[in-house]
Amino acid sequence: MRFLTNTITKASISRCIIVNSSVQSTSFRSHARNGAPLSLFRATTAWPSSTFKPAAYPSSASVTTAATASPTPAQKTAESKPTVDVTVKVPSLPVSFEDISRALYRIQSGIKRTHCDMSKFLSELCGCNIYLKKDFTQFTGSFKERGGRNSLMLLSPEAKKQGVITASAGNHALALAWHGKDLNIPVICVMPTTAPLAKVDKCRKFGANVILHGEHIGEAKQFAQKEYPALKYINGYDDPEIIAGAGTMGIEILEQTPNVEVILVPVGGAGLIAGVSLAVKTIRPDVQVIGVEPENVASYAAALKAGKPVNGFKEATLADGLAVPVVGPTSFEVARHFVDDTCTVSEKMIALAMLRLIEMDKLVVEGGGAAALAAILPGGPLFGKYNGKNVCVLLCGGNIDTSVLGRVIDRGLAADHRLIRFSATVSDRPGGIAKLARDMADLGVSVKDIYHERAWLHSRVDQVIVKCVVETTGLAHSEKMFAALKEKGYPISERD
Numbered sequence: 001m002r003f004l005t006n007t008i009t010k011a012s013i014s015r016c017i018i019v020n021s022s023v024q025s026t027s028f029r030s031h032a033r034n035g036a037p038l039s040l041f042r043a044t045t046a047w048p049s050s051t052f053k054p055a056a057y058p059s060s061a062s063v064t065t066a067a068t069a070s071p072t073p074a075q076k077t078a079e080s081k082p083t084v085d086v087t088v089k090v091p092s093l094p095v096s097f098e099d100i101s102r103a104l105y106r107i108q109s110g111i112k113r114t115h116c117d118m119s120k121f122l123s124e125l126c127g128c129n130i131y132l133k134k135d136f137t138q139f140t141g142s143f144k145e146r147g148g149r150n151s152l153m154l155l156s157p158e159a160k161k162q163g164v165i166t167a168s169a170g171n172h173a174l175a176l177a178w179h180g181k182d183l184n185i186p187v188i189c190v191m192p193t194t195a196p197l198a199k200v201d202k203c204r205k206f207g208a209n210v211i212l213h214g215e216h217i218g219e220a221k222q223f224a225q226k227e228y229p230a231l232k233y234i235n236g237y238d239d240p241e242i243i244a245g246a247g248t249m250g251i252e253i254l255e256q257t258p259n260v261e262v263i264l265v266p267v268g269g270a271g272l273i274a275g276v277s278l279a280v281k282t283i284r285p286d287v288q289v290i291g292v293e294p295e296n297v298a299s300y301a302a303a304l305k306a307g308k309p310v311n312g313f314k315e316a317t318l319a320d321g322l323a324v325p326v327v328g329p330t331s332f333e334v335a336r337h338f339v340d341d342t343c344t345v346s347e348k349m350i351a352l353a354m355l356r357l358i359e360m361d362k363l364v365v366e367g368g369g370a371a372a373l374a375a376i377l378p379g380g381p382l383f384g385k386y387n388g389k390n391v392c393v394l395l396c397g398g399n400i401d402t403s404v405l406g407r408v409i410d411r412g413l414a415a416d417h418r419l420i421r422f423s424a425t426v427s428d429r430p431g432g433i434a435k436l437a438r439d440m441a442d443l444g445v446s447v448k449d450i451y452h453e454r455a456w457l458h459s460r461v462d463q464v465i466v467k468c469v470v471e472t473t474g475l476a477h478s479e480k481m482f483a484a485l486k487e488k489g490y491p492i493s494e495r496d
Contacts (some may be wrong), residue, residue, distance in 0.1 A: 011017075011432055016170075038384070048369045054406075056280060063138075065317065066264050067261030069417040072488075086259070088326045091312065093334050094240050095243045095274070097278060097282040099240065099241075099244035100244045100251065100275060100278065102244075103146075103194065103244040104251055104252075106150060106153055106154075107153065110182055110183075111149060112137065113140070113252060114133065114137050114138065115133075115134050117131065118132075119132050119360065121360035122360055122361065125356070125360075125378065126383065127135045127329055127384065128387055129391065129439075130376070130393060131260065131391065131392045131393065131458045132259050132361065132363070132373075132393055132395055133249065133256075133392055133393065133394045134363070135393060135397075136363075136366075136397050136399075137398070138175075138183070140174040140178050140202075141174065142369075142397040142398070143394075143397070144172045144175035144236065145178070147180060147241065147242035147243065147244070147245030147246045147271065148172065148176045148179050148236075148242070148245070148276075149175075149245065150242070150244060150248075151164075151176075151234050151239060151241040151242055151245065151426075152179055152183050152234075153174070154241050155182065155185070155232065156471060160183070160184075160190070162233075163185060163186030163187060164176070164180070164188070165188040165190065165228045165231040165232070165234075166187070166224065166234045166235075167188070167190045167223075167224045168190075168396050169192055169194070169199070169201045169220075169320075170196060170320075170399060171236075171399055171405070173199065173201060174206070176189065176208070176234060176354075177189060177203040177207065177208035180206075180207070181206050181207040183209075183326050187208045187209070188209045188212070188224070188231065189222055190213055190214075190220045190224040191220060192212070192213070192214045192215060192219065192220045193212050193213070193215065194215060195376055198204055198401055199491045205258055217324075217494055218325075235328065237324065237327075237328050238268065238271060238328025238329065239348065240330060243271050243275045243330065244275060245274025246271050246274070246276065246277055247274075247278055247279040248275070248279070249272075249276055249394070250276035250277070250280040251274070253280070254280060257390065259390050261288065261386070262288045262386050263276065263280060263287060263289050263392045263394070264289055264290050264292055264390070264391065264392070264393045264394065265277070265289060265372060266324035266371040266394060267291040267293045267295075267296075267324055267342065268293075268319075268368065269328050269331060270299075270327040270332055272394075273291050273330060273331075273335050273339055274330075274331040274335040274338075275334075276394075278337075285391055290340060290341050290343065291335075291339050291341070291343075292343055292371050292432075293342065293343075293344050293345070293371070294317040294319045294322055294323070294345060294347070294367075295317075295344045295345065295346050296314045296315045296317040297313050297319075297322060297324065298314075298344045299311070299324055299326055300311030300332070300335070300342055301342050301413060302349045303326075303327050303332050309326050309329050309332050310326065311325050311326050311353075312325060312326070313325035313344070318347050318367035318370040318408065319350055319367035319370075319371045320367060321367070321399075322371060331344045336344070343375055343382060345371055345375050345381065349374040349415070350370055350371055351367075351413040352377060352379070352412050352441040353370035353374035353377055354367065354409075355409060355413065356377060356393070358374070358409070363395065363398075364398060364400065365398045365400070366397045366398055366400040367408070370395070371396050372395075373393045374393070376391060376393070398406075405427045417475040417478050417481075418472055418473065418478075419469065419470075420470050420471075420472055420481075420495075421467070421469050421495075422482075422492055422496065423495075424436060424466050424485065424492055424493075425464070425493075426464060426466050427463060428454065428462050428463055428464040429462065432464065433452060433464075436466060436485075436490065439484070439490075440468075440470060440481065441483075443481050444472075444473075444477070445471070445472055445481050446470060447470050448470060450467070450469075451467045452465065452466045452467070453465045
């Protein structure tokens with residue numbers, strides 16, 4: 001029997017790469033030692049050569065490998081294929097794979113197993129196979145139900161009787177309110193005064209005691225912990241129970257799309273990506289887990305750069321569910337070991353992603369729910385990077401006010417060059433504006449709004465500036481319109 005043993009420091013926590021090999025079978029299991037949340041991965045792989053390279057990873061771990069010759073008659077030759085036994089030891093973390101496995105069983109009585117379907121239209125648009133994990137179809141409209149129910153079910157009998165308190169502007173409050181009602185556990189939700197009225201009203205209908213306090217979630221949290229110190233405070237993105245509950249989505253994805261190669265996860269407080277990455281990397285280390293944040297609140301990227309959670313808030317974002325200025329320390333400690341990479345998306349791309357989901361798949365999601373898709377659309381930072389691969393996109397929330405939805409659709413149309421704003425100079429005599437409108441109609445352009453000004457044109461008294469908002473079929477149609485109008489003698493300015 002022949003052994004090959006390597007010990008590597010700062011090596012891959014989540015995966016080992018075997019070069020020029022043919023993987024026949026792989027199995028992983030996680031263990032807890034002496035009750036500590038310690039993940040231990042084990043892989044058994046058949047491979048034809050002794051070329052082995054562990055992938056570098058920015059963390060401290062030790063990897064031990066052992067190769068033994070198979071004693072079967074079919075492998076008695078000198079060139080018989082060895083079996084590699086890979087054991088990877090991860091530093092003690094506040095959440096383990098066992099926590100996620102137990103949570104999956106624990107919450108199944110009250111959590112919907114959401115669909116993970118392939119989108120043919122988006123796949124063609126993005127150049128890869130896009131699978132949509134539709135967790136926004138949970139009863140309260142977001143993935144927050146997973147962690148919320150898990151936290152409530154893990155309370156002691158005394159704590160269940162006493163009740164819990166949380167601070168949230170929306171999805172987490174809705175999740176706790178609904179499952180608190182289902183489990184007969186009193187829930188107090190402290191919501192900032194800026195919280196959407198529709199969400200406030202829903203929490204009350206679910207039976208929660210809603211208190212409006214503070215301008216933002218930070219002030220609401222301080223109030224909750226100060227005024228109700230005896231109650232269990234449930235953090236919506238940083239408690240270990242919340243992370244474990246969120247991680248159950250990762251297991252579902254691997255069961256529903258066993259051929260998945262890349263998973264795109266929206267990042268706010270980092271609780272979702274911490275749980276999903278831990279679950280996925282334990283079972284399938286080869287799957288890439290990529291975090292996606294809005295450019296305006298890239299708190300996870302800021303934490304990675306600083307080496308600890310720091311304030312990453314710049315300004316408000318359309319993805320309000322991801323607008324967490326500082327990621328949770330517990331979530332960051334878990335996620336930094338398993339997440340492969342992160343990227344940011346602009347407000348324009350988020351709006352465009354929401355529009356694409358509405359038009360192509362008839363799905364209405366909030367800004368945070370569409371952020372992951374925004375990264376891989378044409379114009380996004382990941383477009384073209386995973387051509388031909390199987391990519392799962394997490395749609396984690398669908399709670400958006402109808403008034404906001406209308407504005408988002410307009411922004412999406414503008415980002416798609418289908419809603420155009422410009423100014424043109426026309427004759428101030430009767431029929432001048434009508435002639436411009438007729439010329440645009442002949443080009444197939446629909447006039448949505450038109451307004452004329454006389455006071456701010458100083459060159460000629462017989463002309464007027466006309467500001468137009470029009471609808472076209474896209475960029476090519478818009479360029480054709482501008483070229484035709486200029487050819488007809490209309491000076492064009494302030495073009496958007």
